[in-house]
């Protein structure tokens with residue numbers, strides 16, 4: 001028999017807790033047998049992902065892209081990273097899906113069906129950059145716990161939905177509103193129904209932006225299950241953890257939302273730079289808001305071989321949270337000199353921007369191409385790792401690829 005079908009030492013209770021329900025005839029199950037429900041399905045097939053995507057964790061599912069997979073201007077599902085904090089909802093009844101608006105600062109608590117949301121409010125479509133706050137975490141030293149993202153926890157898809165603002169205004173917001181927080185249908189890994197895997201939010205001014213959507217489609221189709229079907233909050237340019245998937249409730253708060261993963265070291269960094277490895281008091285930790293300027297060379301793939309005398313066309317994307325990218329440069333001499341890339345305007349605010357350049361190399365040999373974006377406030381990407389923080393967030397060091405001229 002296939003050895004993978006057996007688990008040793010896992011108690012019935014543990015298996016039941018992972019499954020989220022009792023194993024009714026558990027006492028009759030052969031010893032050491034692993035129930036089919038606990039065997040991992042092929043994640044690439046399950047989520048329609050490309051085979052070159054990299055699985056970082058299976059409980060919960062976390063998967064990232066590699067730089068060269070992100071070459072499309074609009075990220076297709078097959079190359080979109082997955083970041084889950086809990087278990088993906090198993091049964092979604094679209095026809096009975098509702099969104100409730102509540103909280104201290106909502107005038108009237110209100111529940112909308114999904115079809116009501118779609119028919120009552122105007123639809124808007126934006127390309128929105130979503131980057132996990134922990135993208136680049138794998139580089140930090142001392143290392144930070146959590147998914148060891150390299151560069152691939154970023155996407156820019158085209159999201160269609162209604163404006164959160166329109167829905168909030170329909171229900172009515174009190175003048176003391178400070179923050180919104182989302183609640184969603186995914187379940188905690190412990191199966192404790194009273195625990196939420198994540199419940200984050202944004203201040204009112206972000207919640208009320210034109211581009212902040214309650215989205216029901218991605219790239220012109222229903223949102224894929226792993227990315228929040230049937231309804232997702234999308235807050236482009238902010239840590240993607242603020243973009244709640246499978247959202248069924250939005251609370252309008254009269255204080256900073258205090259949901260799961262809003263406090264402690266979660267999605268917060270020291271307000272002032274600290275020495276690597278330092279202990280930081282809670283009161284000195286600040287919530288991450290707009291993401292920093294960053295870029296990615298998506299063509300060619302690192303390790304490319306180029307024939308001597310040939311010019312190389314490179315391209316990629318650059319983004320800067322709430323800001324625009326105003327300059328994009330590359331270097332082939334380890335940052336001694338920089339050349340300009342041509343840089344497109346974003347399709348809309350909060351969409352990543354595409355760059356390209358034609359690179360010539362003086363002779364045969366090994367080179368690295370480094371890329372550096374600068375935002376509209378004049379802030380550029382660092383060459384080396386930026387400020388250490390306990391959870392390894394906000395690594396926006398410049399991306400580099402290796403090429404050989406042969």
Ligand SMILES: Nc1nc2c(c(=O)[nH]1)N[C@H]1C(S)=C(S)[C@@H](COP(=O)(O)O)O[C@H]1N2
Pocket residue numbers: 080081082083084085086130131132133155184185186197198226227228239240241242243244245246247
């Ligand atoms: N309900 C819910 N929303 C969620 C999460 C989650 O675990 N549950 N993860 C968040 C985090 S940390 C990130 S980075 C993004 C990832 O979005 P994606 O999986 O669609 O790429 O979703 C955010 N929204």
Ligand SMILES: [Mo]
Pocket residue numbers: 083131132133134239240241
């Ligand atoms: Mo994230």
